[in-house]
Amino acid sequence: MRHPSPVLVVVAHGSRDARHAATVHALVERVRRMRPGLRVETGFLDFNVPSVPAVLGSLAAEGVRDVVVLPLLLTRAFHAKADIPAVLREAPPRLRIRQAEVLGPSPLLIGALERRLYEAGLDPAEKSSTGLVLASAGSTDPEASAVIADIAREWRHTGWCAVRPAFASASLPRTEDAVRELRALGCARVAVAPYVLAPGFLPDRIARGAAEARADVLAEVLGPAPEVARVLLERYDAARRPALTALGA
Template sequence: MSRPIMIACAHGTSSELGAAEVNTLCTGIAALRPGLDVREAYVDVQDPDLTAAVAGLPAGETAVVVPLLLSMGYHVKVDIARAVKSRPGTLAAAPLGPDPRLAELLDRRLREAGVTDNDAVILAAAGSSDAAAADNVEEVAAQLRALRSNRIVAAYGASARPSVPEAVAMLREEAAGGAGEGRPAGAGDLGGRVVIASYLLAPGFFHDQLAKAGADLVTAPLLPSPVLAEMALVRYDAAVAGNAS
């Protein structure tokens, strides 16, 4: 029996660099699993559109849609779910996050950027109106706190609060000795920099906005990293195994 086709489904971006990074990720997934048919699709901006990709599957073939997305949210619950429902036998895997390996990758990006224990860190996600997405981001923030002693707060590019600029302002106030919303008792003056940890897959609109938020430093996005290709295959395998059980 042939293995289901993997449809690696990303958000989509108008950034040439971001698109190239996602394309390289899909190539990396295929390289890790020779013989697996890996196809790209997108829920916005880029083609092939996910619905069209599912509709264009060969007759008699099944597929697993693996969201190359970092949180549960509208695109997973609505766009991907709708596309999967349109083709009997097609499955949806879980998104890449939350996952401790993402926290480890964020920690690596912070170390690469020279972030010290005295710096305050904003975990900056794209944002979603879906409460589950914010819960997912907070879970990764907690995992990152287990790896680092920094003051770490989650913030969002859109659709959720606090926004990234709001979080920057809050941490500036803390550093100046102000109360700061959500400041832990006994936190003391931070005295270091305000750093944005980009919790985004690749360069694009949201990552570009981080540079305008007023922080001292913005880390690179998660890609490129072989960890993400490995995680996508774990999600694929879990979906296949769950369907077989």
């Protein structure tokens, strides 16, 4: 007996910047194209509509039973640990909800970051002489900051001159300081890779820091990259697998 796939509810932070929601919706549309037949809904924690409670309430009213909630986040920080679980505790009791893991870290995301750098004009032949700034939004959660530092450390071993983490808020160094540090190390070029999903206030701060320190290359945000959509589906599948096993699927 076949059972319907759980509905995927993608939970984004939300922003006053209209580019944020537009990018989230573009990513969700890519996910739908990659997996026809999977129902995917989008809810926002703040600023944008529909809210997560509204989406969950609507699904319950339709008679949906199984839902996978996926935080559209790159690190497991406060929103994934506290905000989203708090919202889910208030969800209609008829819903069986599983919270998927956040998107990062993943080799697919690193691949997307490199592709964005090459799209921005970096010559792959210059990789070994290029210093790289991995610029994230930043978090007050030490676990999230440690993850960014770990990614930068591992990425260094893939052929870059050097890789340094940077943060747009909460932690140091800032993007401009990391660019200057790489210059001082003797890297011939410095590129900035924003490790963020959508445009907004903090990504704009990353861009200003890159411009202030005269970075040679500034990549676009990850956005609706196919690699991001693939990671999203991987996280969905991992979250739904225990339920499928229990059903004998």
